[in-house]
Amino acid sequence: MTAGMVKTDKLGYAYRQEDEHLALDGVDLSIANGEYLLVCGASGSGKSTLCRTFNGLIPHFYGGRLHGEVRIAGKPTSKHSVADLFAQVGMVFQNPETQLFNSSVDREIAFGLESLGFPRANIQERISATAQILNISALLGRNPQELSGGEQQLVAIAAMLAIGPQLLVLDEPYANLDPVSVRQVRAALKVIHQRGIGVVISEHRLPYTVPDVQRMVALQGGRVVLDGPPEQLLVQDVEPFGLELPLPVLAGRRLGLPRLPLSVEALQTRDVVSPLPSDLQTVPPVFHSDGADIVLEVERVSFDLKGFPILHDISFTLRQGESLAIVGANGAGKTVLLKHLNGLHRPTRGQVRVKGKDTGQVKVSQLARQVGIAFQNPNSQFFKMTVWDEILVGPKALGFCDEAWLRELVRLFRLEPLLKRPPYRLSDGEKKRVAFAAALAHRPAILALDEPTSGQDWHFRSILGALLAELRAQGQAILLVTHDLSFAEEHAHRWLLLANGQVVAEGSPWKVMSDKAAMESAHLEPTDSFRLFSADERTLADPVQPRGGRHV
Amino acid sequence: MFDPRTKLFLAMGYAVLIAASARLGWSLAEAAVLLLFIAVIGKTRLYLRWLRMALPMSLFFGAVVWWTADVRIAALAALKLLTLVSVFFVFFSVTLPEDLGNALVQIGMPHIVAFVVSTSLQFVPTIGRRIRNVLDAQRARGIPLEPGWSALRHYPAFLGPILIQSFQMAEALAEAMEARGFGRPGRTFLKDYRMRTRDWLAISFGLLALIVCLLGMRGWG
Amino acid sequence: MSTEVQDFDMLKTTDTRKAAYAVVLVAMGVALAPYTSIPIGIAKVNPTQHFVNVVAALLLGPWWAAAIATMIAVLRNAMGLGTLLAFPGGMIGALLAGLFYRYTRNIYMGAAGEILGTGFIAPVVSALFVAPVLMGNVIPLLALIPSFLASTLAGAGLGVMAIRLLERADIVHLKA
Numbered sequence: 001m002t003a004g005m006v007k008t009d010k011l012g013y014a015y016r017q018e019d020e021h022l023a024l025d026g027v028d029l030s031i032a033n034g035e036y037l038l039v040c041g042a043s044g045s046g047k048s049t050l051c052r053t054f055n056g057l058i059p060h061f062y063g064g065r066l067h068g069e070v071r072i073a074g075k076p077t078s079k080h081s082v083a084d085l086f087a088q089v090g091m092v093f094q095n096p097e098t099q100l101f102n103s104s105v106d107r108e109i110a111f112g113l114e115s116l117g118f119p120r121a122n123i124q125e126r127i128s129a130t131a132q133i134l135n136i137s138a139l140l141g142r143n144p145q146e147l148s149g150g151e152q153q154l155v156a157i158a159a160m161l162a163i164g165p166q167l168l169v170l171d172e173p174y175a176n177l178d179p180v181s182v183r184q185v186r187a188a189l190k191v192i193h194q195r196g197i198g199v200v201i202s203e204h205r206l207p208y209t210v211p212d213v214q215r216m217v218a219l220q221g222g223r224v225v226l227d228g229p230p231e232q233l234l235v236q237d238v239e240p241f242g243l244e245l246p247l248p249v250l251a252g253r254r255l256g257l258p259r260l261p262l263s264v265e266a267l268q269t270r271d272v273v274s275p276l277p278s279d280l281q282t283v284p285p286v287f288h289s290d291g292a293d294i295v296l297e298v299e300r301v302s303f304d305l306k307g308f309p310i311l312h313d314i315s316f317t318l319r320q321g322e323s324l325a326i327v328g329a330n331g332a333g334k335t336v337l338l339k340h341l342n343g344l345h346r347p348t349r350g351q352v353r354v355k356g357k358d359t360g361q362v363k364v365s366q367l368a369r370q371v372g373i374a375f376q377n378p379n380s381q382f383f384k385m386t387v388w389d390e391i392l393v394g395p396k397a398l399g400f401c402d403e404a405w406l407r408e409l410v411r412l413f414r415l416e417p418l419l420k421r422p423p424y425r426l427s428d429g430e431k432k433r434v435a436f437a438a439a440l441a442h443r444p445a446i447l448a449l450d451e452p453t454s455g456q457d458w459h460f461r462s463i464l465g466a467l468l469a470e471l472r473a474q475g476q477a478i479l480l481v482t483h484d485l486s487f488a489e490e491h492a493h494r495w496l497l498l499a500n501g502q503v504v505a506e507g508s509p510w511k512v513m514s515d516k517a518a519m520e521s522a523h524l525e526p527t528d529s530f531r532l533f534s535a536d537e538r539t540l541a542d543p544v545q546p547r548g549g550r551h552v
Numbered sequence: 553m554f555d556p557r558t559k560l561f562l563a564m565g566y567a568v569l570i571a572a573s574a575r576l577g578w579s580l581a582e583a584a585v586l587l588l589f590i591a592v593i594g595k596t597r598l599y600l601r602w603l604r605m606a607l608p609m610s611l612f613f614g615a616v617v618w619w620t621a622d623v624r625i626a627a628l629a630a631l632k633l634l635t636l637v638s639v640f641f642v643f644f645s646v647t648l649p650e651d652l653g654n655a656l657v658q659i660g661m662p663h664i665v666a667f668v669v670s671t672s673l674q675f676v677p678t679i680g681r682r683i684r685n686v687l688d689a690q691r692a693r694g695i696p697l698e699p700g701w702s703a704l705r706h707y708p709a710f711l712g713p714i715l716i717q718s719f720q721m722a723e724a725l726a727e728a729m730e731a732r733g734f735g736r737p738g739r740t741f742l743k744d745y746r747m748r749t750r751d752w753l754a755i756s757f758g759l760l761a762l763i764v765c766l767l768g769m770r771g772w773g
Numbered sequence: 774m775s776t777e778v779q780d781f782d783m784l785k786t787t788d789t790r791k792a793a794y795a796v797v798l799v800a801m802g803v804a805l806a807p808y809t810s811i812p813i814g815i816a817k818v819n820p821t822q823h824f825v826n827v828v829a830a831l832l833l834g835p836w837w838a839a840a841i842a843t844m845i846a847v848l849r850n851a852m853g854l855g856t857l858l859a860f861p862g863g864m865i866g867a868l869l870a871g872l873f874y875r876y877t878r879n880i881y882m883g884a885a886g887e888i889l890g891t892g893f894i895a896p897v898v899s900a901l902f903v904a905p906v907l908m909g910n911v912i913p914l915l916a917l918i919p920s921f922l923a924s925t926l927a928g929a930g931l932g933v934m935a936i937r938l939l940e941r942a943d944i945v946h947l948k949a
């Protein structure tokens with residue numbers, strides 16, 4: 001009976017008792033003790049739902065209708081409450097803001113132990129032991145809300161690990177993290193796994209996960225469609241399931257390697273004689289700036305917030321039809337810089353000019369006419385009851401309504417079926433699409449997107465990619481703000497690399513990535529494509545010379 | 553150095569004293585003692601920042617009283633209000649709400665109440681951030697939202713997203729709390745809160761001082 | 774054997790949920806206050822407190838609502854954002870709103886409870902208890918009523934709209 005850690009038997013689940021649609025549908029899965037498992041699949045395929053069944057949040061917290069059963073170490077979850085199960089199955093959620101609710105890190109870690117009624121001395125001991133394993137001893141006295149995203153994720157893991165679970169479940173732990181923080185969390189998970197604790201991780205980004213896990217399960221429409229070790233599964237095409245094959249895997253397949261390499265390192269340690277197929281390389285788009293108007297000039301901008309310097313001496317320009325990516329690690333100052341474009345922040349020193357006008361002299365509501373921004377969290381920008389009204393907000397407020405353009409937007413962003421629905425209840429990907437369309441509705445000269453791909457599946461990334469290409473072709477100036485370098489490599493003509501509020505490199509994506517010192521100081525790593533192909537000097541020659549543009 | 557309960561008791565005693573004073577002289581003396589205390593514990597800068605918000609409120613209150621009564625009563629009222637509220641400031645600047653909550657739980661207050669007090673304090677900046685994001689997002693779409701009266705006109709439109717996000721946040725928080733065994737009976741506490749001799753001494757001394765002062769006020773007042 | 778189908782209560786208002794809602798409502802009451810307060814009369818018109826009262830009363834009941842109002846008053850005083858009048862000005866309305874709603878199950882009756890409590894009873898209580906503490910005498914009642922009333926009317930109206938919105942957005946559900 002107690003064979004394994006998790007055993008699901010024809011598991012089905014509907015969030016509402018009356019729902020026909022099942023979020024999970026006939027899932028038979030067993031997870032052995034100490035196994036490291038990846039749960040993947042398109043957005044809405046049921047990953048989070050499945051994770052929630054492992055510690056009893058489903059059905060006890062969410063309610064709804066449960067078919068079949070889930071057993072955790074032999075115990076059926078329908079008969080055991082979350083309070084009974086949480087000591088065995090630790091759950092780490094995607095959003096650190098809400099899962100850390102104590103005033104200091106040590107209290108955060110203590111919380112679960114306090115719930116279990118551990119004696120005081122024991123709690124202290126476990127706090128320090130756990131902090132040591134995860135290498136966060138220096139953080140114990142800090143307020144969790146003031147930590148960086150990566151540190152917060154580690155604290156959330158520590159809070160669960162301290163309880164001594166047999167299984168740790170993580171729902172999209174990497175979605176908002178920059179590559180360096182991802183590396184840190186991955187290392188921590190490896191250590192945890194080595195200690196014999198099972199790990200289940202739900203993620204979209206295969207390149208970060210498949211090298212680490214022993215087994216992967218892909219979901220589609222609430223059903224298990226793939227189940228096995230990644231080396232074996234990735235031999236087939238997984239795009240239909242909303243998954244993107246990591247580049248080294250693609251290369252391995254094309255080269256006909258017997259055992260698929262899952263990471264760049266794995267591929268590089270093989271003696272591959274034949275050259276890598278060059279069509280696998282991501283080639284940044286090329287911008288011909290001849291005569292294109294300058295729409296944005298940022299000149300020697302510095303910005304202090306509450307007495308702390310955040311940005312130092314930043315200069316760049318953006319031309320019509322050009323796509324510029326501002327890349328940098330968490331906290332580098334990307335969002336703060338973005339808010340300078342429409343006057344939400346005003347430079348402490350220096351000047352920002354939009355179409356020649358100094359933003360210091362113009363009201364935000366007037367600048368909005370020229371600059372459309374879609375912010376990091378789409379939830380903060382919705383305030384109408386239907387998607388259609390939401391898109392109309394800008395045009396109405398600014399008194400500029402172009403019917404044909406709005407119809408075009410609806411087509412571009414595939415919003416037709418959503419127009420009558422309230423924006424709050426859409427999936428994350430749909431929300432982002434609505435936010436982008438709303439930012440573009442009044443035809444601003446500049447479109448700025450803050451972290452457009454965070455938490456999105458491969459499907460969304462490819463739709464967004466096609467869309468940006470179309471906008472570029474129409475002459476739209478685009479500013480991407482992101483730490484997703486592979487997306488930025490594919491869709492930006494030029495990069496501005498930001499580290500601690502300073503521009504440390506600028507130029508074509510390849511030029512920036514080949515500047516090792518700058519990349520290091522920005523805590524970023526080159527993309528897989530760049531790392532695989534950079535050995536070949538020929539491709540490294542900078543193909544993108546924005547003629548006439550400022551160039552460092 | 554003292555138990556949170558001792559601090560609470562002393563703060564309440566001082567508040568009673570302030571409330572009971574009916575003469576400007578007494579109130580000035582009480583304010584002076586409080587200021588001295590703030591200086592001694594090294595919170596002067598924090599206090600000055602806090603005053604920037606609290607002072608206009610008290611002056612305003614005084615002005616209204618002036619309008620309904622007279623100058624002397626108004627000055628007294630404004631001063632007393634400010635000192636009373638300052639007691640709150642002092643108390644919370646030397647006591648973590650979490651400590652207070654947990655200490656009170658040990659003498660019978662339900663844990664859930666203590667939890668709400670300390671956790672909501674953690675969430676004030678979080679919600680503040682969300683509010684700013686919503687304002688920024690709306691202004692970025694061309695809605696003129698400068699602070700003040702005109703903002704009130706847009707209050708409903710601005711409240712909507714805040715509300716929805718806040719309740720979504722509440723759901724996620726509840727989920728995270730469940731996942732760490734919130735509400736499970738038999739909870740223990742990381743920190744031990746014990747009333748020691750010095751706590752009892754401080755309480756006795758405070759009580760004595762309070763009685764003497766009150767009697768003194770009667771005698772001369 | 775295990776092809777059984779079991780139903781579980783949707784969105785049960787467990788203690789955990791109540792605590793989490795309370796946390797967020799208190800934080801909202803404190804964080805929103807600076808954006809919405811307008812000084813008029815003896816106190817400030819601050820619809821936020823009353824709006825939170827109505828939402829809390831309808832979702833969590835009278836006792837929680839009163840406790841939430843108290844916590845908001847304590848925190849606002851500690852942060853220098855509120856006067857002592859925040860105590861009677863919040864708690865009484867919250868309690869009455871909760872009680873009215875509990876016995877009628879009518880959103881508007883809940884709002885009416887808030888308006889009665891804050892607009893009419895709270896000024897009397899303030900004048901009888903808070904004012905003497907500060908001024909040594911009972912201040913004229915009439916000075917308080919208009920500003921309390923203005924705050925609570927605006928707040929209660931927003932509270933009703935808020936509950937409607939949350940229900941329409943499918944985020945909370947009032948029990949019929």
Ligand SMILES: Nc1ncnc2c1ncn2[C@@H]1O[C@H](COP(=O)(O)OP(=O)(O)OP(=O)(O)O)[C@@H](O)[C@H]1O
Nearest residue numbers: 015023041042043044045046047048049050427428
């Ligand atoms: N709280 C909820 N109430 C009702 N339906 C929900 C809820 N959460 C998810 N669903 C629905 O259940 C299905 C599976 O969603 P789930 O969140 O598990 O997907 P996911 O694979 O985690 O997606 P993502 O990658 O976007 O996080 C979707 O159709 C979704 O709309």
Ligand SMILES: Nc1ncnc2c1ncn2[C@@H]1O[C@H](COP(=O)(O)OP(=O)(O)OP(=O)(O)O)[C@@H](O)[C@H]1O
Nearest residue numbers: 149305310328329330331332333334335336337483
């Ligand atoms: N309102 C604020 N108050 C104080 N500090 C702030 C504020 N907003 C941003 N900062 C600080 O400014 C710095 C840059 O923040 P910013 O949000 O621009 O980072 P980012 O590059 O967008 O990071 P991420 O990838 O996590 O979104 C950070 O150190 C942050 O703590």
Ligand SMILES: [Mg+2]
Nearest residue numbers: 047048049171
């Ligand atoms: Mg999910």
Ligand SMILES: [Mg+2]
Nearest residue numbers: 334335376450
């Ligand atoms: Mg950002």
